[in-house]
Amino acid sequence: MVDVAFQPNRTAAAQSGRRRVGLRNALRRKSMSAFLMTLPLILLIAILVIYPAIYSLHLATLNKAMTKFVGFGNFEFLFKRETFWLVVKQSCIFAISAVIFKALIGFIVAHFVHNVPANKQRKWRGMLLVPWVIPPAMSTLAWLWLFDPSYSAFNYTLSFFGIGPIPWTGDAMWARFSVILVNVWYGAPFFMIMYLAALKSVPEQLYEAAAIDGANWWQRIWYVTLPMMRNIIAITTLFSLIVTFANFDIVRILTAGGPLDHTHIFATWAFRVGIEGSDIPLGASVSLFMVPILAIAAIFILRDITKRGNEA
């Protein structure tokens, strides 16, 4: 369509002036016209994404009163604070372990659902997606009640077995466990649905060929399912890593970073120091710190995704 729209009119071009010929030539190139057509969207993205990004970079270089340029001063300050390193550690523990468990549980549940007869699958898919479709702020409140140390359902149930009471959100280790648990509960259905779609796209005959070749069920997963799902696993893992790393609501509602800042992750701590502590530049510096970490993760995971793409 682009070619047709900018079809050169040779006689007219020969008669027109030199500048107009130059413009026509530029327009005639597909890339140029494609660029012009996407320009409105590029501008929109620039305004909505690039401007805030640059603005936060700018903010991170100011002092607390936002009156003076301090360069890397905020970062130097952060590196000296013990809480910052606690947040880095907790963010990594939180994101990595949550993503691993989400992926693992999603993978296993997807296999179960995949083996459910087709006519009953819709029901199961719908039910298993529930955690993902409830707004996390709401469902985390429910978890908060479940985790209540004195009168919660969990501790009540455990008391029958002589266990507890467990300080779900009161003790540093248990609080870390709890926020990860809720995040896994919330995010696993997304992995399940993505893996289910990927499983459905693996040709049945590959499994039959593997069965005849002598592969047991584990070897079938290892040599057929996983390689065939490699792309989708990489993409969902990266996507989930970013979202989990930047998680805010679950930690904010469940523990608000406590006890003693042990469950703070980047977003919640940035909120704490930036908004609640009225140090916007420091908050911006904290949240900016996520960018290089996620960029490295993205490069590693997507490194050869195009090479692997669509091998079938």
Added chain:
Amino acid sequence: MADVSLRKVVKRYDEVEAVRGIDLDIADHEFVVLVGPSGCGKSTTLRMIAGLEDISDGDIMIGGDVVNDVPPKDRDIAMVFQNYALYPHMTVAENMSFGLRLKNYPKAEIKSRVTEAARMLDITDLIDRKPKQLSGGQRQRVAMGRAIVRNPKVFLFDEPLSNLDAKLRVQMRIEIKKVHQKVRTTTVYVTHDQVEAMTLADRVVVMNHGRIEQIGTPNELYHKPATRFVASFIGSPAMNFVPCRLEDVGGKLNVRLTDRLAFALPPARAARYQALSRTDRLLLGIRPEHVMEARPHAEPGVEPFDAVLDVTEPMGMETLVYFTLEGSQVCGRVSPNAGAQDGSPLRLAVDLNNMHLLNEVTGAVL
């Protein structure tokens, strides 16, 4: 290597019986082709031999052992699928050696077997490529290579040539035959293409509606079909069927096609059909090559008649002519020099020495 036996094998899906109790004995080294229209149960039968489908009833034996409940990997079989089912993330060599690697064969042995199979199939240069870098014919060879390196008791082919274009199909057909001549492994091959069945098979099994219609060598099926289904399924163009009845005229037996057209049967045929009822509704079955142009000095049993041609199809070597007899379309094969033209009359002859007589109701060849 081993023989394969099926005893009263049944496959039921809920209420549908896909395979309705078939008996089949396949000898060691034999190349057997299951052929039939889609839905006749041939692929299901093959998959039951492979162990990919449970059997609802009956027994399957490979090498004398009942394998009803033996999983596919322990049946020592290899299968070539219609869409090749190559592992897309593995190279050709890895695809071919996968089964051996799972069974922990020594590396040297795997390498020599893969090299040997690749040489046999002429894919040595492709050994490090991924399946997506191969053409359809090359993928087909790799799929066969994967079967060969395992050196199994039985090869199973499930419509392996259906995804190839016509020219390549002919070429691969010859390749498969060559491979079988070299490795001599017992082979069960499923196809819906009767030409493939005829050209490849030691014996052909014609299936229809989940039952075996007839088992025989390609020539037996062609010249002595047992039923109307086999007679019409085997051979291209298909056998002609014209309603007819028998009548006695002056002590001789005639076959009457229309009020004006009747042929005297040759003595051998007359003796064979003498006992049949004269009132039964019968079908005259005659292959196109036995309907040809009339020649001045006809052999005994070759009866001339006049026909007005509807359509002619010049094939180069011969011309196919189509005309109508009593509402049935009949195809004949005449010489390109016979002067056959659309819509024009032509004097033809029918070779009754090669005729078949069928019961119109039961479809049995009499």
